[in-house]
Amino acid sequence: MSAAAASSALAERARELDRADPLAALRAEFIAADDVVSYLDGNSLGRPLRATRERLADFVTHVWGGRLIRGWDERWMDAPTEVGDQLARLTLGAARGQTVIGDCTSVLLYKLMRAGVGAQPERRVLVMDSGNFPTDRFIAQSVAAECGLTLRTIDPAPLAAVSIEDVAGALDEQVALLVLSHVDYRSAEIARLAEITALVHAAGALVLWDLSHSAGVVPVGLDAAGADLAVGCTYKYLNGGPGSPAFLYVAAGLQDRLGQPITGWMGAADPFAMGPGYAPASGVRRFLSGTPPILGMLALRDMLALIERAGLDRIRGKSVALTEFAIECSDALLAPLGVELASPREATVRGGHVMLEHDAFRELTPVLWARGVIPDFRPPRGLRIGLSPLSTSFAELETGIAVVAELLARRTAPARRAAQP
Amino acid sequence: MSAAAASSALAERARELDRADPLAALRAEFIAADDVVSYLDGNSLGRPLRATRERLADFVTHVWGGRLIRGWDERWMDAPTEVGDQLARLTLGAARGQTVIGDCTSVLLYKLMRAGVGAQPERRVLVMDSGNFPTDRFIAQSVAAECGLTLRTIDPAPLAAVSIEDVAGALDEQVALLVLSHVDYRSAEIARLAEITALVHAAGALVLWDLSHSAGVVPVGLDAAGADLAVGCTYKYLNGGPGSPAFLYVAAGLQDRLGQPITGWMGAADPFAMGPGYAPASGVRRFLSGTPPILGMLALRDMLALIERAGLDRIRGKSVALTEFAIECSDALLAPLGVELASPREATVRGGHVMLEHDAFRELTPVLWARGVIPDFRPPRGLRIGLSPLSTSFAELETGIAVVAELLARRTAPARRAAQP
Numbered sequence: 001m002s003a004a005a006a007s008s009a010l011a012e013r014a015r016e017l018d019r020a021d022p023l024a025a026l027r028a029e030f031i032a033a034d035d036v037v038s039y040l041d042g043n044s045l046g047r048p049l050r051a052t053r054e055r056l057a058d059f060v061t062h063v064w065g066g067r068l069i070r071g072w073d074e075r076w077m078d079a080p081t082e083v084g085d086q087l088a089r090l091t092l093g094a095a096r097g098q099t100v101i102g103d104c105t106s107v108l109l110y111k112l113m114r115a116g117v118g119a120q121p122e123r124r125v126l127v128m129d130s131g132n133f134p135t136d137r138f139i140a141q142s143v144a145a146e147c148g149l150t151l152r153t154i155d156p157a158p159l160a161a162v163s164i165e166d167v168a169g170a171l172d173e174q175v176a177l178l179v180l181s182h183v184d185y186r187s188a189e190i191a192r193l194a195e196i197t198a199l200v201h202a203a204g205a206l207v208l209w210d211l212s213h214s215a216g217v218v219p220v221g222l223d224a225a226g227a228d229l230a231v232g233c234t235y236k237y238l239n240g241g242p243g244s245p246a247f248l249y250v251a252a253g254l255q256d257r258l259g260q261p262i263t264g265w266m267g268a269a270d271p272f273a274m275g276p277g278y279a280p281a282s283g284v285r286r287f288l289s290g291t292p293p294i295l296g297m298l299a300l301r302d303m304l305a306l307i308e309r310a311g312l313d314r315i316r317g318k319s320v321a322l323t324e325f326a327i328e329c330s331d332a333l334l335a336p337l338g339v340e341l342a343s344p345r346e347a348t349v350r351g352g353h354v355m356l357e358h359d360a361f362r363e364l365t366p367v368l369w370a371r372g373v374i375p376d377f378r379p380p381r382g383l384r385i386g387l388s389p390l391s392t393s394f395a396e397l398e399t400g401i402a403v404v405a406e407l408l409a410r411r412t413a414p415a416r417r418a419a420q421p
Numbered sequence: 422m423s424a425a426a427a428s429s430a431l432a433e434r435a436r437e438l439d440r441a442d443p444l445a446a447l448r449a450e451f452i453a454a455d456d457v458v459s460y461l462d463g464n465s466l467g468r469p470l471r472a473t474r475e476r477l478a479d480f481v482t483h484v485w486g487g488r489l490i491r492g493w494d495e496r497w498m499d500a501p502t503e504v505g506d507q508l509a510r511l512t513l514g515a516a517r518g519q520t521v522i523g524d525c526t527s528v529l530l531y532k533l534m535r536a537g538v539g540a541q542p543e544r545r546v547l548v549m550d551s552g553n554f555p556t557d558r559f560i561a562q563s564v565a566a567e568c569g570l571t572l573r574t575i576d577p578a579p580l581a582a583v584s585i586e587d588v589a590g591a592l593d594e595q596v597a598l599l600v601l602s603h604v605d606y607r608s609a610e611i612a613r614l615a616e617i618t619a620l621v622h623a624a625g626a627l628v629l630w631d632l633s634h635s636a637g638v639v640p641v642g643l644d645a646a647g648a649d650l651a652v653g654c655t656y657k658y659l660n661g662g663p664g665s666p667a668f669l670y671v672a673a674g675l676q677d678r679l680g681q682p683i684t685g686w687m688g689a690a691d692p693f694a695m696g697p698g699y700a701p702a703s704g705v706r707r708f709l710s711g712t713p714p715i716l717g718m719l720a721l722r723d724m725l726a727l728i729e730r731a732g733l734d735r736i737r738g739k740s741v742a743l744t745e746f747a748i749e750c751s752d753a754l755l756a757p758l759g760v761e762l763a764s765p766r767e768a769t770v771r772g773g774h775v776m777l778e779h780d781a782f783r784e785l786t787p788v789l790w791a792r793g794v795i796p797d798f799r800p801p802r803g804l805r806i807g808l809s810p811l812s813t814s815f816a817e818l819e820t821g822i823a824v825v826a827e828l829l830a831r832r833t834a835p836a837r838r839a840a841q842p
Contacts, residue, residue: 031486041490053481060474060720064662065452069462069795076663104711106685107528130697135686135711138699142684235712241485242497242715263563264527265556274800276551278559290525290556291656294663296717299481374489379695 003409006332007402017325017394023310023318030391038400040375042388043213043353046239049306052299059298071294077271080292081285083301087238087247090307092211092230093221098249100284101234101297102266105212105246106135108231109179111260111287112248113143116177116206116229119258123176123205129154129162133185136210140179149176159342159355161189167196171203178205182220183213183351186378187342188323190218190349194225201226206254212236215247216303217319217352217389219312222249229254237352237388239303245293248284255283264289306390315389319352322387325394326354326401333405334358342382353386364407371407373400424830427753428823438746438815444731444739451812459821461796463809464634464774467660470727473720480719492715498692501713502706504722508659508668511728513632513651514642519670521705522655522718523687526633526667527556529652530600532681532708533669534564537598537627537650540679544597544626548573550583554606557631561600570597580763580776582610588617592624599626603641604634604772607799608763609744611639611770615646622647627675633657636668637724638740638773638810640733643670650675658773658809660724666714669705676704685710727811736810740773743808746815747775747822754826755779763803774807777825785828792828794821 001009018024030047033039039047063071084099092099103111117126126149128140144151152175154166161184170178178200183190193209200207208229214220216237222230230249234240250258259280265271266288269279280286307315323343330341334356342355358364358381365377376384383404387397422430439445451468454460460468484492505520513520524532538547547570549561565572573596575587582605591599599621604611614630621628629650635641637658643651651670655661671679680701686692687709690700701707728736744764751762755777763776779785779802786798797805804825808818 031482033487033489035487036489039489045485045490045492047489048481048486053478056477056481057474060469060477060662061452064466065469066454066456068454068457068460068468069466069797070790071466071663103524103528104685104714106687106711107524107683109685110683110710133686134689134692134695134699137697138684138686138689141699142682146682233712241481242492243712244716245714246711261563261567262528262531263559264525264530265554265559266527268555268559271555272800274555276558278555278562289531290527290667291654291664293525293666293714293717295665295720296714299716369491374491376490379693 003333003405007405010329010332010398011395014325014394014398017321021318021394023314023390024393026306026310026390027393029306035372036374037372038374038396038403039392040373040397040400041386042391043236043386044376045235045242046237046303046388047391048241048299049239049302051302055298055302059295076292076294079294079297080288083297084247086304088249090304091215091220091312092249093219094223094249098252098284099247100288101245101247102288102292103246105231105233106139108246108248109136109139109210110143111262112208112229112231113139113177113179115258115260116208117143117147117149119206120176123174125150125152125174125176127152127154127170127175127178129156129180131156131160131184132179132181133210133212136179136181159184159187161191162196164192164195164199167199171200171205173204175203175205178207180207181210181213183218185213186382187344187355188213188351188353189344190351193227194221197225197227213351216307217315219316227251234300238300240300244300245296248287250284250287255286260287262289266290266292310390318389319387320347322389322392322394322397323347323350323352323354326385326387326397329398329401330356333401334408337405337408339408352389353384356383356385357381358383358408360408360411364411367407368403371403373403375400424754424826428826431750431753431819432816435746435815435819438742442739442815444735444811445814447727447731447811448814450727456793457795458793459795459817459824460813461794461806461808461818461821463812464657464807465797466656466663467658467724467809468812469662469720470660470723472723476719476723480716497713497715500715500718501709504718505668507725509670511725512636512641512733513670514640515644515670519673519705520668521709522666522668523709523713524667526652526654527560529667529669530557530560530631531564532683533629533650533652534560534598534600536679536681537629538564538568538570540627541597544595546571546573546595546597548575548591548596548599550575550577550601552577552581552605553600553602554631554633557600557602580605580608582612583617585613585616585620588620592621592626594625596624596626599628601628602631602634604639606634607803608765608776609634609772609774610765611772614648615642618646618648634772637728638736640737648672655721659721661721665721666717669708671705671708676707681708683710687711687713731811739810740808741768743810743813743815743818744768744771744773744775747806747808747818750819750822751777754822755829758826758829760829773810774805777804777806778802779804779829781829781832785832788828789824792824794824796821
């Protein structure tokens with residue numbers, strides 16, 4: 001089949017998939033960008049909901065402007081746990097009282113790493129994964145250095161999530177804490193969170209999971225796995241907006257054993273007592289520090305409401321269908337041009353995005369953007385196709401891949417002919 | 422003069438002051454709350470600007486929704502320093518490249534305390550002020566404990582800012598860092614920032630100023646004072662909204678000597694290099710950690726634009742006039758009922774609010790709120806009258822004080838008669 005015929009067949013299939021998609025109608029809830037024909041980076045920054053525009057305007061006029069300082073007494077003090085509980089219930093598989101919103105992911109990683117290693121001062125090793133997201137690794141390095149711990153590094157296969165064997169090889173009686181990602185930010189491979197957690201517990205250690213690429217798209221099941229600690233950002237599949245505040249999870253049974261170093265007033269037992277010394281709140285509030293970012297949580301509330309309507313299982317279902325179709329399109333249109341798939345073919349271990357690799361992608365990305373096709377470039381040669389399920393159609397995905405194929409064919413055609421005389 | 426006559430004379434004077442106020446027209450830029458007759462807590466939470474409502478709606482539709490992930494390349498990466506520089510120029514007396522927006526005040530206090538004590542590891546004393554705001558003290562206690570430092574406490578006179586003598590008495594060759602507030606959050610007394618900074622430097626130490634109650638209302642003059650480090654919140658006189666992100670300042674000459682512990686990717690020399698190790702950015706960006714709170718900075722931009730139009734000197738002029746008039750009203754209407762002034766009478770050492778004290782204020786505050794008069798209660802017996810200059814009229818202030826007087830007279834009248842038979 002010619003490339004044109006293949007593209008046409010895939011476009012027809014995309015239309016069928018969109019017609020059969022039970023969540024298709026929800027796309028209309030998002031604000032569309034005029035010049036974007038294919039948004040393939042919803043896992044870097046989710047699109048805003050129309051409801052968010054209204055909510056922000058209403059908030060400014062009637063809540064911030066109308067209630068003024070009374071808002072703190074009336075509703076805002078509880079917002080970090082209220083929104084945290086909702087996020088936990090809808091996306092993390094976690095019961096109430098274990099999740100709060102606040103600060104950025106980096107700050108929360110720092111707090112929970114310090115909390116985790118501080119809980120077991122006799123254990124002198126912190127374990128990280130060399131494939132983890134930079135901020136996780138950088139902070140693990142700093143925490144190990146400042147606490148005088150040995151930093152032990154797991155080196156998984158290139159672009160792979162940590163495996164059970166990787167973790168087993170890193171554990172011994174000196175390990176206090178492991179810092180791992182649930183879904184790999186490059187390949188989207190899903191780590192075996194429950195099995196790894198059990199293995200870590202058997203060795204007497206704790207594990208801190210970064211859920212930035214899972215929350216809102218891949219069911220996590222923290223409570224069922226007996227997880228200890230987790231963090232994640234809210235601007236990807238949770239559509240909180242650029243730089244929206246992050247969340248943390250601390251298992252109920254651990255909370256009162258753990259302390260964190262940034263002992264701001266909002267983590268104190270009585271924030272308004274204004275007393276001489278800090279006594280931590282009981283429960284998960286002790287992991288708060290400063291004044292909660294009320295405005296920054298508003299968009300997240302809208303997306304959580306939409307996730308509740310859609311249901312996380314159906315969202316995961318569409319996510320799998322989208323990544324399957326992305327691979328199908330890539331196999332048909334891009335593989336013949338030398339593009340390699342760097343994500344798992346097996347859907348059960350693949351998260352919400354697909355990584356493709358080619359040496360030309362660095363150069364191609366700005367050209368794609370100029371054409372209104374917006375994936376993310378990941379050095380050294382990755383094109384990351386992020387597929388936020390509720391805002392992405394199959395047709396939009398096919399359109400985007402077809403433009404990648406067109407540009408790549410135009411660019412590589414002479415070189416391929418030269419190599420195959 | 423009877424209370425009624427005094428109140429009537431003050432109401433007339435308030436009208437005159439409003440007529441003569443060159444900034445009076447700017448009040449119309451703020452959103453009014455229907456049920457509020459007197460908002461006297463602009464130093465806890467500033468009112469929103471009408472422009473902010475429009476800006477947020479526009480941002481959601483056209484910037485976040487329209488530019489999507491491209492926003493990071495186009496404008497957002499520079500927002501922390503761009504808004505920081507503007508805030509520094511308009512309110513802090515600080516040149517470019519020393520101020521960034523991000524995180525909450527508590528997190529920034531932690532980062533800069535660690536940076537400050539880390540810069541002089543041979544000095545083993547951290548100094549704090551027992552009258553400082555709780556979060557400052559709590560974090561100083563934690564940093565001292567975790568770094569194995571001695572915490573030395575300055576005890577100023579009740580409700581007073583730290584004096585030069587207080588500071589002189591706490592300094593010796595072991596002091597690494599002092600943590601002080603510029604404007605006292607209770608009495609509004611202004612500490613002598615420039616003189617204290619010079620004294621601290623003469624002893625070879627650094628000083629970290631909390632500017633939460635100065636920024637936007639009291640000129641600070643950080644560069645002229647040769648200041649080292651500062652932080653402050655943006656939801657008071659900078660009208661950033663509930664829980665808006667804070668700012669930090671690090672003097673240019675110190676930046677490359679200082680490190681901070683929360684080494685997130687946004688503080689790295691190249692945030693997108695995704696390399697194995699963290700190398701700090703040069704300059705003030707190294708004090709960033711996570712993804713900048715873009716949405717959270719928008720309201721602040723509007724208020725900075727308004728401060729630029731008004732001019733900080735004129736704002737300070739109106740602030741002084743408002744606090745003078747608050748004291749005049751209190752002297753006339755409240756002092757006869759047993760209310761005491763807990764703020765300085767001397768305007769040059771008084772910030773933007775006025776603290777009044779009476780045993781009945783705890784009980785009275787909810788009644789005042791129900792009447793649409795909204796000051797802040799500060800335990801054990803303080804009523805804090807916060808006077809955000811651009812959004813507060815003299816008439817509104819007089820109305821509020823008159824209601825306090827009315828309620829207090831009704832409540833205390835029998836007791837006073839009983840005591841003076």
